[in-house]
Amino acid sequence: MPAPVRRRNGIREVAAAAGVAVGTVSNVLNSPGLVADETRERVERVMQELGFVRNGLARQLREGRASTVGAVILDIANPFFTEAARGIEDRLAEAECMLILCSSDQRPERETRYLQMLEEHGVRGMLVTPVQVDVEPLLAIQRRGVPVVLMDCPSPAEEICSVSIDDELGGELAASHLVGRGHRRILFLNGPLRTPQCAARSRGAQRALRRAGLEPSQHLFEVVLPRAGTDQAESTLDQVLTLPAPPTAIMCVSDLVALGVMRLLRRRGIRVPDDIAVVGYDDVPFAAELATSLTTVRQPMYDLGRAAAGLLLAESDHRTPPGGRRQVYRPELIVRESA
Amino acid sequence: MPAPVRRRNGIREVAAAAGVAVGTVSNVLNSPGLVADETRERVERVMQELGFVRNGLARQLREGRASTVGAVILDIANPFFTEAARGIEDRLAEAECMLILCSSDQRPERETRYLQMLEEHGVRGMLVTPVQVDVEPLLAIQRRGVPVVLMDCPSPAEEICSVSIDDELGGELAASHLVGRGHRRILFLNGPLRTPQCAARSRGAQRALRRAGLEPSQHLFEVVLPRAGTDQAESTLDQVLTLPAPPTAIMCVSDLVALGVMRLLRRRGIRVPDDIAVVGYDDVPFAAELATSLTTVRQPMYDLGRAAAGLLLAESDHRTPPGGRRQVYRPELIVRESA
């Protein structure tokens, strides 16, 4: 029954109702110190009565400074990005900013569309985990005045900042832990090597072996899983287990793959870690709760997101000249029961 | 070295460079049919050269119609909301809209702040999972012309739509499955009962027993975990297991709690499901991958998010009068090994 208010009351209606000029209302909002107490209180009362809500669009248009930041990530259902998003959001909240979160689902056309929508929307800046490493479009955006920070991907261009995790170190940590425990036949269930992160972990693992005086090709066997699905892992694993000299340890590209591996091993009556050791990657929440808790590599995702947002805000305030910063976080080996 | 373009070129610069009026440029963008081919091509070329990007803020200001939708959820790290967010995003993408995702972290003051920021930002509408069930502020927002749809919470007010999941049914499904398998001493590790979802599941479980001709107070033992942490579960469980007649089945408020329970049981040498059956709730991705895979209740979170977004868009287009719709999804029991 209550006829819905079609048009929102603006600053103008407030001014009229309070018997002051629009400028005064604006001052009440933005520089209360300039307004006499009596006037201010009156205006504030009227605002209350009218249910006044500032029109942020007009404000940003005028100020030329947005209160939103865009993030284009690969997959919102992935705990990795979810943790990063928390970090981003918390940092943005400190600057009174909000996050527009876009999931590209690894599809380049979707990424492109979101980048354009965000730029049109006038965001203060963008955090991007690119599907492919083609920075040209991002450079163009940045040249047009919208700062861009790369997430989880070391920047290939001097002009663009990036925040990433040292995946090579991550691979090395996992592998050298296994080598240190005496393993000499290590299976690495890795992701596609065209993904820079996977390639880096592979290099790191090899480095670990070499540092231990072992020839990688003799001791490290790498299998690429097309998608990070666990099904694929199963059949691969079954083949490997029938070899005359099966591996004594398995490094996995993610905790979820590790989980699938452990499940299969258990079914085959193979004990973890006594018969075969398993190392995961990510340290998702359930890793610690498993029957045999998972040894894994933790990535500081929250900090990563937080730092990326901080960098972006600094650039967008011109506190920092754009580009040139390449922040790299160190992953950490979490030793539990599985290896 | 390349002097960064400080001010973006607008429609005006394009018009000047192409030797046409601003109105014409606008027509090229919005009603290409009205513009002669030759002119259109010239304008488009100039846009390309100048790297023109439409100013969405000004556009929305003029049109009075935003291309963003806000969502205030309880926790972005929770897979439940993450899946819902996917659904929301996919539906919004169809309408060329973007999602501003805000995580209230269950803190009322944070929720309030986000609601205000979103309203000021002029979003097209809001999807909210409220921390407390106080709809008054939401009603006020909706009266000011911004539609609100409640997510995962049946609407207590006629004027506000909601999309939720039948938690009572969920509790009933889990309990009646256990009863059907002969269990007569069931422990329910539930969440705080002031959370409507938890209270509903409790009612559902009791209903299941009554339907089976059993007196709930004799067969269903409910323990409230203050937070959904697994630590709490452990100590509680240890006490219960020492009872003369320990439970033969455990219903958990979430899969993560179920995981903690199973871990503890295994440590105590209790077999699942032979000695004690365990049922989870949520069906998170790892539930199927566990050593003894988890019987659990799946919630159609993607569909929930998608439907909520659809409802909101319909309201914001005035295709639908506001309010009155209360959509309820059915959870589904997924029977696996643990019960």
Added chain:
DNA sequence: CCGCGGCATTGAAAGCTTTCAGCCACGCGA
């Protein structure tokens, strides 16, 4: 009594787009 500094307030301009009434020129029918 005059002049001046400072406080409180004012109202127009600017920010960028979309919309729309209006203008011009051209071609066709009468």
Added chain:
DNA sequence: TCGCGTGGCTGAAAGCTTTCAATGCCGCGG
């Protein structure tokens, strides 16, 4: 030849805010 319709284009207004030069007023010092 005139009148009219129309396709194509124009430019001002509107949408809501913030900013800022300008105004008015008061009191104080000279």
